[in-house]
Amino acid sequence: VPTPQGVFRATYSAAGLAALEFPPKGFAASPRAGGVIPLQVRQWHRITCAAVTAVLAGRVPTRLPPLDLAGGTAFQQSIWRVLRRIPAGRTRSYGEIAKAIGKPNASRAVGGACGANPIPILVPCHRVLAANGKLGGFSGGLDWKRTLLAREGVRWS
DNA sequence: CATCCAGTATATA
């Protein structure tokens, strides 16, 4: 996925987009598994590219490819489901996410699930801040978290 | 204000 911020790598399964990786440094070409790329994957990929580009430009994607989140545990999937309901430009705390799944004391475990999110940006783990308004962490690097939030007009302490 | 602690799901050693 080529963007002004670098080249992301998208990985697909039979069910849809399964993973999205930040540009490690900026690998230019399009490394991919050998063999033929199914037509359906190419269609999904077009949507992925448009969506990622939109978010990085501070816009809300009009369409998303099907997301294959089957890889995680039941707990992680429930967290990711909640993340997807956070509207652009809004934030939640780890504790609020924990409450949303009925486990108000699992805020720390929520952090773990966010870190395990295979599809950052499209599954907006960057909209989760610590309860005191600070950033918390980010698997892709805090700079990305700051950039993404700034793009959505979010202010943090 | 600085620490500590329990509670929680996972990963790693």
Add this chain to the structure above:
DNA sequence: TATATACTGGATG
């Protein structure tokens, strides 16, 4: 089995 996390709210000094 133990430790360390992308946490949080309450207790304690």
